[in-house]
Amino acid sequence: MTAHGAALRELQHNGRDLVVPFDLGAPIPDYRGIIAAPWPNRIADGAYNWNGVIQHLPLNEADRGTALHGLVFDVLWEVDAHGVDALTMRCTVEASKGYPTSLELVVNYRLASDGLHCSVTATNTGAATAPYGVCPHPYLIAGDFPMDDWMLSFPATSYLAVTPDRLLPLDLHAVEGHAFDYRTSRVIGATQIDHAFTGLGTAPQLLLSDPAGTHVGMSWDEGCPWLQIHTADKADGSAHRLGLAVEPMTCPPDAFNSGTDVVVLEPGATHSVRWRIFGG
Template sequence: MSAEFTLSAGGYTAVVTARAAALRVLQFEGRDLVVPSPEGGPIPDYRGIIAAPWPNRIADGRYTFDGVTHQLPLTEPERGTALHGLAYPLDWTVKEHDAGSVTLTCTVGPTTGYPFVVELSTRYALDDAGLHTSVTAHNAADVAAPYGVCPHPYLVAGSSPLDEWILEAPVATFLEVTPDRLLPVRLAPVQGHEFDFRSARPIGTTEIDHAFTDITFDGGLARLSLRDPAGTGVGMSWDESCPWLQIHTADKPAPIPSRIGLAVEPMTCPPDAFNSGTDLIRLEPGEAHTASWSVYAL
């Protein structure tokens, strides 16, 4: 069983696990803001993990970087992809921990398909404004490394069904994907599409598992809101280090519980960026990169 770290401040409580540096619980005054994971058990559906050194999928687990082709293990064999990076199965090491914050570290690589060495540091901190997370990656090797990152929380607006939750997301373009493997096809505008949530409205029966971009940043931050018609809600903000956003309505086949939360994942790059190169971060030796986001009650 991995170690856990409980944080509290300003009416908020969070539980972070050493496994995957995952956010297992986030509550405000006893109300869940994310779908919790069971204590001591496996992490279902990548809930709350830090996905690094890439977010989302790499097609066929294969990519070429600086003229060399690499083959990663297929961690999503049903779709033939490498999913959500290498940090997920690792137990991270606690560096600092106090009542309201924790910093965890791990090193990814060198390993099969990723012959690079990236040191990761994730800091969670609570205050009156919510839970603030930052992930810093440092290239500890003498060659450049491809890199990307995202969080993977499933937000919970309240006790009403997800179909009734009211979503507002400041995104103007979405990435069409193949229906079977969810791999990128082309960009398309949300204007006139069921994915247009630039003005707040109920999610309804819309099924989403797509990346979005052309994000509106106001004062350096993008803000998404998710509200329950009963009056509660949850918000998420992120900085310009993440020009992409994955949204997933967590649709599952029966008898698995379906649509129990809305996955909201600010990403530094889109799916399959190790192949497309789109917004892929190139970490030179000794360089560092930091991405940040926050989750808070509405």
């Protein structure tokens, strides 16, 4: 782990990487392993209407004109407690021009025999009601074969179509008969994905398998009814398809504008979600 972004920097099983790592003390590439809060994914133009007030967030995705992955991915979290197999960190989101109240965020990582367990808890410490969402951002690695050869399965029944230029949401479509239907495990191949999925059912789980017999998986609680999948395609070839970004989300892209599944945090209210990464 690293205090920068409360990011999962490295995770191994039997000496094999389960997530795409990055060097200690180096800048975090491609948001690897960060906690995205108080919203996941992107907000169009960094603007949204909350309780009749137009909020304006900093635009950190300049080419698409969006506010991406929240306010805490590039801050130092404070280590609250640590042990051999557990770590707790916290940070504060201050009320600002773009966000209406202050939050306290606490992330807990715990290593067990069945994988790495993580939880994120947000508490509204301010005086105003706040919109909220969260997701992790690991890039999973199934094994030594290229991503095109990995087998992928997850139970989504629908995917969210997006605009080709800014990746902003359009409408939901059934995965039935589409290249994005991974309800039954099959090879990823050359398919490029950077979309949100829903209709995940109860006790959702994603499994990614390598032809050599190794695998990595992720499960999460029902507080995350959305799942962003990104095959990490890079036009310049750098870090091209090194790992599959798997992001269980409490709400879809641009949720502060659509209102879809936004968590409304009243002053003093608390919200928690959990997920797990496992390998074999």
